[in-house]
Amino acid sequence: MQLTVKIQRFDPEKDSAPHWESYQVEADPMDRALDLLHYIKWHVDGSLTFRKSCAHGICGSDAMQINGENKLACSVLVQGLAKDGGTISFAPLPAAPVIKDLVIDQERFFDKYRAVMPWLITDDPAPEKERLQSPEQHAVIEEATKCILCGACTHACPSTWADPDYLGPAAMLKAYRYVFDSRDSEAEERLKVVDSKDGLWKCYTIFNCVQSCPKGIDVTRWLSALKRKAVTTRY
Amino acid sequence: MATTVQDVSPKPVLRYRIRTGMFAWMLHRLTGLALVGYLIVHVWGLKAMTDPDAYNYLITKYHGPLFKIGEFLLLGAVIYHALNGLRIVLIDFVGWSPNQKKLFWTLGAVAAVLFAVGGYPSIAALLDYLGS
Numbered sequence: 001m002q003l004t005v006k007i008q009r010f011d012p013e014k015d016s017a018p019h020w021e022s023y024q025v026e027a028d029p030m031d032r033a034l035d036l037l038h039y040i041k042w043h044v045d046g047s048l049t050f051r052k053s054c055a056h057g058i059c060g061s062d063a064m065q066i067n068g069e070n071k072l073a074c075s076v077l078v079q080g081l082a083k084d085g086g087t088i089s090f091a092p093l094p095a096a097p098v099i100k101d102l103v104i105d106q107e108r109f110f111d112k113y114r115a116v117m118p119w120l121i122t123d124d125p126a127p128e129k130e131r132l133q134s135p136e137q138h139a140v141i142e143e144a145t146k147c148i149l150c151g152a153c154t155h156a157c158p159s160t161w162a163d164p165d166y167l168g169p170a171a172m173l174k175a176y177r178y179v180f181d182s183r184d185s186e187a188e189e190r191l192k193v194v195d196s197k198d199g200l201w202k203c204y205t206i207f208n209c210v211q212s213c214p215k216g217i218d219v220t221r222w223l224s225a226l227k228r229k230a231v232t233t234r235y
Numbered sequence: 236m237a238t239t240v241q242d243v244s245p246k247p248v249l250r251y252r253i254r255t256g257m258f259a260w261m262l263h264r265l266t267g268l269a270l271v272g273y274l275i276v277h278v279w280g281l282k283a284m285t286d287p288d289a290y291n292y293l294i295t296k297y298h299g300p301l302f303k304i305g306e307f308l309l310l311g312a313v314i315y316h317a318l319n320g321l322r323i324v325l326i327d328f329v330g331w332s333p334n335q336k337k338l339f340w341t342l343g344a345v346a347a348v349l350f351a352v353g354g355y356p357s358i359a360a361l362l363d364y365l366g367s
Binding site: 065067068069091094095156161204206207208211220221225227228 | 250
C-alpha cells in the first residue's frame with residue numbers, strides 16, 4: 001500500500017521552530033509504524049532522529065504522537081492507522097522539550113518518577129531468599145507493575161499540558177504500585193508526595209492516559225484507588 | 236550533535252485526538268463556565284426585585300423567544316454538568332473506571348430523557364410564540 005508519512009522535523013542547529021515534512025512510502029499493511037520511520041531513515045533521509053531500542057514493546061523508547069495520539073511506534077500496525085493512499089503523521093510526545101525531530105528531553109518525566117520513591121522501602125530485615133507475596137497480594141498491583149515508563153500517558157494528559165509540574169499518571173501509577181505493595185512500609189511518605197497540589201487532585205478522570213497506554217493499563221482506575229487511599233488515611 | 240533543548244512543541248490540546256473521556260471533560264469545563272456566567276446574570280436580574288415595575292418589565296422580557304432558547308440551553312448545561320459530575324464521583328470514589336465509556340453513554344441516555352421532559356414547556360412556549 002502507498003502511504004504519505006508526515007513527520008514533524010526539528011533540527012536545533014538549523015530550525016527555530018518545528019515543521020512538517022512529507023514522505024511517500026510503499027508499505028505492507030502488516031508493517032509496524034516504526035518500520036516506516038526505519039525506511040525513511042535508512043533509504044530517504046538519514047538525518048531523521050527518533051528513539052528506539054528493542055522494537056518489541058518492552059523498552060518503552062519509541063513512544064510518540066502518531067495520528068494525533070500517543071502510541072508506541074513498534075506496537076501499532078500500519079493497517080490500523082491508515083488505508084491505502086492514506087496519511088500517517090508522526091510528532092514527538094506533546095508538552096515536552098524537543099531535542100531533535102521525534103526525540104524529547106525526558107528529564108522532567110524522570111524527575112517526577114523519582115519524586116514518588118519508586119523502590120521498595122521496608123524496615124523488615126532482609127530474608128535469606130526473596131520477600132514473598134501471596135498471589136492475592138500480588139493481584140492488587142499486578143497490572144500496575146506492567147508499566148514500561150514510555151511516557152505516553154503522562155504526555156497525553158491535559159493536566160500535564162497545563163501544568164508542567166503535575167506529577168502525571170506514570171509517576172502516580174508507580175506510587176500506587178508501592179503504596180499497595182504488601183511488602184512496602186513507606187506508604188505514608190509516598191501519599192504525602194501525591195496528595196499535593198501537583199498530584200492526585202489534578203487528575204480529572206479524562207482517560208487520555210488509559211487510551212494511550214500501550215500496555216493496556218487502566219491507569220485512571222489505579223489513580224482513583226490511590227485517591228481513596230489518600231482520603232481515608234490522611235484526612 | 237548539539238544539545239540545545241527547547242520547548243518548541245505547539246499547543247497539544249489543539250492537536251490531540253479527542254475521545255470520549257476528553258470530550259466529556261471539555262464539555263464539563265464549558266458547561267461549568269457557562270453556568271457561572273448564567274449565575275452572575277441571574278443574580279444581577281434579581282436585583283430588580285426591589286422595584287415592582289422594574290421586576291415586571293424584566294419578567295415580561297424573560298418570556299421572549301430568545302430567553303426560551305436560553306432556558307433550553309441552561310437546562311442542557313445543568314443536566315450535563317450534574318450527570319457528568321455524578322459520573323466522575325462514581326469513577327473516583329466508587330471505582331467504576333473500567334466502565335467509564337458505558338457510564339458516559341448510559342448517563343447520556345438519561346440526560347436525553349430529562350432534557351426531553353424538562354425542555355418540553357420551553358419548546359411548547361417557543362412554538363406557541365412562533366405560531367401566533
